Amino acid sequence: MKTRTRPVAAHAGVVEIELIERLTRGFERSPYQLNRRHETDAELVRIPGTDLTLAITTDGVSEEIETGLYADPWLVGWMTVTVNASDLAAVGAAPLGLLVSETLPPTMTADEVRALQQGLAEACRAHGLPLLGGDTNAGSRLHMGATAVGLAPGGTSLTRVGCRPGDTLYASGPLGSGTAFALLQLTAKTDGDAIDTLCFQPVARLAEGQAIRTLASACMDTSDGAVTTLDELMRLNATGIRVDLAVEDYLDQAALQVARAAGIPAWMLLAGPHGEFELIFTIPPEHEVELEAVARSMNWRPLRLGSVVAAPGLELPLDGVSRTLDTTRIRNLYSESGGDLAAYRAGLDRSIDR
Amino acid sequence: MKTRTRPVAAHAGVVEIELIERLTRGFERSPYQLNRRHETDAELVRIPGTDLTLAITTDGVSEEIETGLYADPWLVGWMTVTVNASDLAAVGAAPLGLLVSETLPPTMTADEVRALQQGLAEACRAHGLPLLGGDTNAGSRLHMGATAVGLAPGGTSLTRVGCRPGDTLYASGPLGSGTAFALLQLTAKTDGDAIDTLCFQPVARLAEGQAIRTLASACMDTSDGAVTTLDELMRLNATGIRVDLAVEDYLDQAALQVARAAGIPAWMLLAGPHGEFELIFTIPPEHEVELEAVARSMNWRPLRLGSVVAAPGLELPLDGVSRTLDTTRIRNLYSESGGDLAAYRAGLDRSIDR
Numbered sequence: 001m002k003t004r005t006r007p008v009a010a011h012a013g014v015v016e017i018e019l020i021e022r023l024t025r026g027f028e029r030s031p032y033q034l035n036r037r038h039e040t041d042a043e044l045v046r047i048p049g050t051d052l053t054l055a056i057t058t059d060g061v062s063e064e065i066e067t068g069l070y071a072d073p074w075l076v077g078w079m080t081v082t083v084n085a086s087d088l089a090a091v092g093a094a095p096l097g098l099l100v101s102e103t104l105p106p107t108m109t110a111d112e113v114r115a116l117q118q119g120l121a122e123a124c125r126a127h128g129l130p131l132l133g134g135d136t137n138a139g140s141r142l143h144m145g146a147t148a149v150g151l152a153p154g155g156t157s158l159t160r161v162g163c164r165p166g167d168t169l170y171a172s173g174p175l176g177s178g179t180a181f182a183l184l185q186l187t188a189k190t191d192g193d194a195i196d197t198l199c200f201q202p203v204a205r206l207a208e209g210q211a212i213r214t215l216a217s218a219c220m221d222t223s224d225g226a227v228t229t230l231d232e233l234m235r236l237n238a239t240g241i242r243v244d245l246a247v248e249d250y251l252d253q254a255a256l257q258v259a260r261a262a263g264i265p266a267w268m269l270l271a272g273p274h275g276e277f278e279l280i281f282t283i284p285p286e287h288e289v290e291l292e293a294v295a296r297s298m299n300w301r302p303l304r305l306g307s308v309v310a311a312p313g314l315e316l317p318l319d320g321v322s323r324t325l326d327t328t329r330i331r332n333l334y335s336e337s338g339g340d341l342a343a344y345r346a347g348l349d350r351s352i353d354r
Numbered sequence: 355m356k357t358r359t360r361p362v363a364a365h366a367g368v369v370e371i372e373l374i375e376r377l378t379r380g381f382e383r384s385p386y387q388l389n390r391r392h393e394t395d396a397e398l399v400r401i402p403g404t405d406l407t408l409a410i411t412t413d414g415v416s417e418e419i420e421t422g423l424y425a426d427p428w429l430v431g432w433m434t435v436t437v438n439a440s441d442l443a444a445v446g447a448a449p450l451g452l453l454v455s456e457t458l459p460p461t462m463t464a465d466e467v468r469a470l471q472q473g474l475a476e477a478c479r480a481h482g483l484p485l486l487g488g489d490t491n492a493g494s495r496l497h498m499g500a501t502a503v504g505l506a507p508g509g510t511s512l513t514r515v516g517c518r519p520g521d522t523l524y525a526s527g528p529l530g531s532g533t534a535f536a537l538l539q540l541t542a543k544t545d546g547d548a549i550d551t552l553c554f555q556p557v558a559r560l561a562e563g564q565a566i567r568t569l570a571s572a573c574m575d576t577s578d579g580a581v582t583t584l585d586e587l588m589r590l591n592a593t594g595i596r597v598d599l600a601v602e603d604y605l606d607q608a609a610l611q612v613a614r615a616a617g618i619p620a621w622m623l624l625a626g627p628h629g630e631f632e633l634i635f636t637i638p639p640e641h642e643v644e645l646e647a648v649a650r651s652m653n654w655r656p657l658r659l660g661s662v663v664a665a666p667g668l669e670l671p672l673d674g675v676s677r678t679l680d681t682t683r684i685r686n687l688y689s690e691s692g693g694d695l696a697a698y699r700a701g702l703d704r705s706i707d708r
Contacts, residue, residue: 020490023456023467026475030451030484043487045451047505050404056486058412058453058501062493097384097399099412101455101499102377113377121380130384132410133397136374139416140495145455147412147501151401335492 013328014231015335039236040159041090041221042150051154055093059083059223060101060145067339069185069274073112076144077119078201083223084148085127085204086277090221092158092213093150095206097132098124103143104136116144126203156214161236163218163282165310169241170291170302171250172205172279175226179272180255183262186341198254202277208302209279211294215287222275229280230314231327243306243316250303252276267318268348271325273334282308318352326351367682368585369689393590394513395444395575396504405508409447413437413577414455414499421693423539423628427466430498431473432555437577438502439481439558440631444575446512446567447504449560451486452478454500457493470498480557510568515590517572517636519664523595524645524656525604526559526633529580533626534609537616540695552608556631562656563633565648569641576629583634584668585681597660597670604657606630621672622702625679627688636662672706680705 017038024037034044034053042057061079064070070079081098088095100120104113124131129148152158181200204221212219218237222229230241247266248256259266283291295302306316314325329351337344371392378391388398388407396411415433418424424433435452442449454474458467478485483502506512535554558575566573572591576583584595601620602610613620637645649656660670668679683705691698 016490023471023490024485024488026471027478027485030486032450033484033486037487043451043453045486045503047401047404047406050401050406052401052404054408054450054503056453056501056503058455058487058499059489060455060457060491060499062457062491062497066493096386096408097397099397099410099501101412101414103414103416103497117377117380121382124381130387131378131381132384132387132399133391133412134378135413135499136370136377137414137416139420139497141493143416143457143493143497145412145414145489145499147410147453149399149408149410149503 015332034157035159038232039161041087042093042148044091044152044157044159046154053152053154053157055088055091055150055152056147057084057087058145058147059087060143062143062145064274065142065144067186069182071185073116074119075201076142077116078123080144080146081120081123081127081129082202082204082277084146085123085129085206086221086223088148088150089205089209090158090219090279091152092209092219093152094210095127095129096149096151098129099132099147100134101145102134102136103139103141105140105142106138108142127206152213158209158213158216158219160218160220160233163233163237163239163308164284165239165308167217167282167284167308168288169243169305169307170281170283171305172208172281172302174250174252174303175222175276175278176251176255176259176269177202178222178274178276179225179269180252180258182272182274183258183264187262198258204277205279207298208300211298212281212291215283215291215294216281217284219279219281222278222280225272225275226270226280227314227325227327227330228273229275231331233280233282234312234314234327237308240309240312241306241314242309243314245303245305246317250305264345267316271330271348271351324353367686369686388511389513392586393515395441396447396502398445398511398513400508407506407508407511409442409445409504409506410501411438411441412499412501413441414497416497416499418628419496419498421540423536425539427470428473430496431470432477434498434500435474435477435481435483436556436558436631438500439477439483439560440575440577442502442504443559443563444512444573444633445506446563446573447506448564449481449483450503450505452483452500452502453486454488455498456488457491457495457497459494459496460492462496481560506567512563512567512570512573514572514574514587517587517591517593517662518638519593519662521571521636521638521662522642523597523659523661524635524637525659526562526635526656528604528606528657529576529630529632530605530609530613530623531556532576532628532630533579533623534606534612536626536628537612537618541616552612558631559633561652562654565652566635566645569637569645569648570635571638573633573635576632576634579626579629580624580634581668581679581681581684582627583629585685587634587636588666588668588681591662594663594666595660595668596663597668599657599659600671604659618699619672621670625684625702625705678707
């Protein structure tokens with residue numbers, strides 16, 4: 001475990017994180033837990049008497065169901081698994097299994113329940129996550145949650161903390177499909193072609209996470225969108241980030257089409273709070289060659305976005321001009337807008353320097 | 355792990371279990387998982403490369419909230435921890451930690467959220483379960499779930515399967531307080547004195563579960579009420595159970611008072627689907643002496659209820675006369691009654707031989 005200390009008040013101004021800080025006050029910590037809050041995507045617990053680390057994470061998809069973002073029961077099942085698998089990926093753990101907690105309302109049809117279970121089962125298979133057990137309740141609203149467990153060797157852990165200026169910034173794959181999907185779903189522009197081309201069915205980067213476990217200096221998934229991930233890495237490490245790659249070169253091509261059709265600037269696909277479940281990670285100079293070799297051996301092409309820099313803030317080139325994003329503002333914007341997409345869009349417009 | 359095979363169709367007729375069977379069809383199993391469905395209160399997974407077993411369980415309290423059974427936010431928090439701790443207790447695991455998944459509605463006041471968190475934190479302390487992490491969502495309804503993890507040495511596991519005719523049947527403590535509490539809550543007989551005397555705030559039997567891990571031939575908690583537990587043990591082991599102790603001698607005294615005040619027969623306190631989170635376990639003759647010694651050393655007085663017998667069915671003495679309960683019927687009765695307590699009561703009356 002890296003011992004770098006998290007800067008005091010690293011999360012000032014981010015409403016969601018401040019809520020978590022308030023809620024978890026007064027709880028005792030485990031002497032075996034390796035991470036502190038916010039430092040990892042999954043909790044890391046040393047298994048006493050062994051050289052192993054247990055990775056464990058719990059995540060639900062209730063907001064996505066309530067807002068109508070996930071309307072298809074199959075997708076609800078698929079995502080219930082994927083959001084948790086992605087947290088294991090971000091700490092470089094090998095999957096051990098999954099527990100699912102379902103609250104099924106009486107209004108669901110048998111076909112819908114079947115589709116939901118099929119989405120769960122297919123995602124479990126796709127991620128190599130056997131179903132260990134779960135809990136089924138009746139309730140007035142559909143509510144899905146899951147817990148994923150995995151294992152990592154002891155010694156070094158992959159966390160969000162540890163990168164330094166000079167490290168290279170990568171994404172495990174193209175970004176933007178999560179926001180593009182949300183845009184299509186929530187604006188009810190049921191452009192069948194666009195949705196088909198987009199085909200939002202993310203698979204967590206479990207193999208990639210394990211491959212970079214000892215190479216990356218920091219890693220986090222993009223479950224809450226790329227801007228949130230970049231903001232969080234900057235806060236936890238007290239650094240800035242400079243992206244060098246042009247936005248068109250690391251955005252998902254189908255997502256770009258959606259953005260164009262909707263008339264929104266491409267960079268906004270990085271900003272939405274619903275991400276694409278890629279990993280964003282940093283590699284110190286001394287591990288660059290090994291990363292390339294490992295990636296080649298698994299036929300994986302991580303995208304080299306830019307670098308970690310000392311000066312705070314997220315800088316990225318848009319139409320060839322270097323711009324700065326107000327990432328704190330962007331993180332709060334969607335919930336502040338109360339679901340008003342026009343207000344959200346206007347807020348995003350104001351979050352970029354002119 | 356005991357290798358006794360679960361009888362085919364052991365759960366025929368129990369609606370809730372049939373649902374779970376249907377939902378979990380088509381999922382892959384882990385080669386490391388030691389238990390099959392229904393055989394344990396918590397899932398048991400061998401940790402590869404070690405001599406340890408991971409115990410993991412996930413359980414929510416949504417139905418209890420929706421029905422108004424848990425109306426006090428502090429109790430909601432307390433029970434969210436306890437229901438999961440109790441599953442660890444029933445497999446004899448030492449607690450490692452807890453993850454909590456909360457969906458908080460905007461209608462909750464700050465005081466209510468504080469009370470909820472305090473209930474969580476106090477129960478975590480009472481059970482020696484450090485909070486490892488969790489997930490917080492906003493939603494239209496309060497929904498609480500948690501996952502508890504624990505460890506047990508490899509080799510023997512404590513499961514629901516393994517008892518034989520001739521084993522002695524024990525309860526870890528007095529029964530009936532869960533049903534008595536539900537009766538008071540749901541009939542809105544806000545008899546302050548009765549509720550105060552009852553003081554429903556169960557603590558899971560973690561130390562006791564660990565103490566009997568290598569002594570008991572089977573164990574299960576009474577989270578769904580004593581009759582459900584006894585029925586499940588009989589099904590899984592293809593045995594019957596004969597209780598010898600008079601019902602007044604193993605029921606909680608405050609719970610008995612509640613039953614008397616409500617004019618319901620004492621035995622019905624065993625039947626309700628909301629239990630008291632005790633353990634019911636069986637001890638083979640050759641371990642009786644050691645159980646007594648262990649119990650004495652921890653100042654614990656398990657209640658010797660009766661025996662496992664070969665003839666199927668649950669037999670118990672009521673007013674000195676041996677009676678038989680239709681435990682399958684009782685398990686389905688509450689959900690069949692749709693919350694109509696008079697119908698439920700009438701159904702219970704018909705579930706006993708005359």
